[in-house]
Amino acid sequence: MHHSIEVDDLYFAYPDGRKALQGVSLHIEPCEKVALVGPNGAGKSTLILHLNGILIGKGLICVAGLPVIKSNLGKVRARVGLVFQNPDDQLFSPTVYEDVAYGPLYQGLPPDEVQNRVSEALETVRMADYSRRVSHHLSVGEKKRIAIATVLSMKPEVLVLDEPTAGMDPRARRSLINLLRDLPITMLVSTHDMLMVRELFERMVIMDDGRIVADGQTEVIMKDEALLNAHGLEKP
Amino acid sequence: MHHSIEVDDLYFAYPDGRKALQGVSLHIEPCEKVALVGPNGAGKSTLILHLNGILIGKGLICVAGLPVIKSNLGKVRARVGLVFQNPDDQLFSPTVYEDVAYGPLYQGLPPDEVQNRVSEALETVRMADYSRRVSHHLSVGEKKRIAIATVLSMKPEVLVLDEPTAGMDPRARRSLINLLRDLPITMLVSTHDMLMVRELFERMVIMDDGRIVADGQTEVIMKDEALLNAHGLEKP
């Protein structure tokens, strides 16, 4: 049961009445990597924000074996690493070190454990010698890696990424794809990058208008041009 | 001579000493559409900012028959429509109408002429019934169209776009590509979207490290994988 994502019949409306999720169910096995695609406004980001209880809708969510409810939030957030689209929103500390140490520090870990977590996370994203750097001097690709390190330092059991390749040049994108391929961890990735979906993910899920409209093997779905077009997508 | 872009041996360094352009020459014929590609930091945006004198480097630039020099800036800016990557940076008026009217109003055109210009521009980007809308609430794709309308209302002779499709979903991207195809105007478009390059542009220019390293038929260049890889690009 561990390391998995289970969403059952989830509904959510924003305060202004906009129904962003209308009965979403999704099960992801431990260590499976799944792509989440769909047009702008489909509800992908909204769904992702539910996975660690930043938004709380109607329905059942279990992540890494824990139900996502108020009393569990601390634990859930330690187990789910959420990487947002814009690394500038995620790197809010003055230095890279402080940013990567933020999660462990808030978990109350002792200083040398924090130190270890930071080095390890930076090692994993191959940015070990960046820890004293100031975030605003980094390139988009570097920022993205650091953003991933900020959640890896919490040793999450599940990694959720929102549009990781947006705005990257081909080289940075390639190195990110390789990094994601090598991380042995449950992964849900929302994206518009259909080439990456084909390359990296065996399973894909299509959302539109707050609902899941397709869920299956990437190979099969990518061949169904009628389905893709119906939801504003294109075959790569 | 009209409607063309001519850049001869252009050099530019940022105040911090970074040499962003190191001898760029580029000639574009009236009504030609050219793609400008290259890795992050190649100097694409820097080159674009020279075309209407926002940055002024060493070298000769003529746009639509006018040399880009201090005394000409007003006229040059009326002839070159520059659309930046992030439409949020361009929509600084509360409503779509006011934003599209900025250029004509600044030029001091009479009110009914301004009115005509705005309707025409919105018509062209197929957003005619959006004029009273508040820009902030539009989708990315819609904002992008409005951003294009804000320069079309100045009736430019040359259109320059910086990464127009970044962050768009496939549907919005498709409709933008169609719009660009239909505009009968000289066009220089910087982008990382190699699929769009192949689809829309007969000619492409590769920049790297402040220099133009390839300039020719898209068909030919796209086949040269060694060249593309050497400059951090990928065949689509």
Add this chain to the structure above:
Amino acid sequence: MHIHFLDPYHHRISLVHSLDARVKFVLTIAFILTTALTPHAAWPVYILLFATILAATLLSELGIGFVLGRAALAFPFVLAALPVIFTLPGPALTSFSIGDWTLTVSQSGLERFISVALKSWISVQAAIVLASSTPFPDLMMAMRAVGVPRLLVAIFGLMWRYLFVLADEALRLLRARAARSGQADQPGLKNGGSVTWRARIAGGMAGNLFLRGFERSDRIYMAMVARGYDGEVRVAPLPPLHAGSWLALGSGLAVLAILLGLAYWL
């Protein structure tokens, strides 16, 4: 686009750079306070103060030209002190007249004016050496060490982080406006619109910047919450001061005390 050049920190390998930020911070404030406490027209002490800051500049490897050049930035305000030359009572040095006005330069007035200008100039050099030799995160550590509340330091940190992001946004807004500020070929048109219209456009840009700031802060908040933020600002403990740092602090303060003593009891 990166507004790197907004960041005043200049990386060098130097004694001043390697000094603990807390020591530098306290010494800079003490230096400026000493300068302020030095009486008007205490020229010998001014010279010693200037020599001290010059020594610090040299030790910082920042370059004298750089520091003096930046120090000139604060000069326009000196205009505010100009009138004292003519209004402070004291022995007259010279007088000249402009039209019907006769202006008399008094000695005490001139002395006070030059004193203010010198003090200001010496103080700003100290501030420049501090800012150019200390990365902002270290300055924040110094702020915490001298007792600035954690919440305020956290706001400072966020502001610093997003200063560059938003300054880039502001720069792009300015560029977008410039790009659309054209001049029609038709002759006889009045370019630029009215002043209030231009002000309103600038206001729209400010509103746009603010609004995006608001929305960004929401996303940052979510990113913070996702990593455990619960409304309380937590920070790692400050590292202890080394013996060498204590020594530097002590000797620096001693030098300043001697200078101040000289100013009063010479």
Add this chain to the structure above:
Amino acid sequence: MLYAPLPMHIPDGFLSVAVSVVLWVLTVIAVAISLRRVSADLDERRVPMMGVLAAAIFAGQMLNFTVAGGTSGHLMGAALATILLGPWAAILVMTTVVGVQALVFQDGGLLALGGNIFNMGVIGVLVSYTVYRAVQKVAGGQKWGLYVGGFSAAWLSIFIAALAVGLQLALSGISPANIAIPAMAGIHALIGVGEGLITVGALVFIYASRRDLIEAGEKQQTGGAIVWFAGLAIAIALAIASPLASSNPDGLEWVAEEKGFLDAAQGPLYEIIPDYVFPGVSNEAVATIIAGIIGVVIVFGVAAGVAYSRKKRLTA
């Protein structure tokens, strides 16, 4: 520098130590109260919001519009911050803005920072608050109240803060009150118009795009009557004190000297070396020149010593 700050950031050297200390004390009190009130608020979102909006104000000061003849109007932002965030958060935001300007960009002094925060942060915010609330009351929730209130708050916050700067300079004996105050007031009466127009422009934009933010700001206006009166008292006190002071500059000078605001009376130094007449050197001019030479020698001696030891260290 990209942004042209208002001529309101007092550098070090211009405020006497006594004036600086008094202003520091006032500032610390105001900031401490604001911190308490904001923490008590329990709205966790406000920490990132204050940080980012402080950055937005700083960056917003880069935005300008041409007035005429090469001059341009800029934003200070105290009124805008007050209207959108309420007085407490606005004080913290302005404190951060002015603090970073001083600490990092030497825009305003460090010892003078207390005064600068007080003028632009505390006075600017409290006056904005009072004016904006008053106009809102009169308007009774109608839309014009937002704009008229915004404009008057912005203009008056600049104007009153400028009066305060003038008064402080006069109290420090740097500039006679009858020149400093009218000069500051005159310049900033104009600058305030720019501030007012930009503030209204920003409010129009935000009102059209996200009315809820303005309404939320409305709810944050929880300063209560005490803050309102504090702002009113400051505005009235400065408005009355300034003309009084500038029509009686000598009176102010008298206050300054009598109360010890003027620094340490012209030093004991001269009593020992009156007019720098060196023993045995009777000609005053020669004495001055000698003094000058000694000074130059000291400075160069120190510089050379440091340079020498540094070189040795580098080559060692």
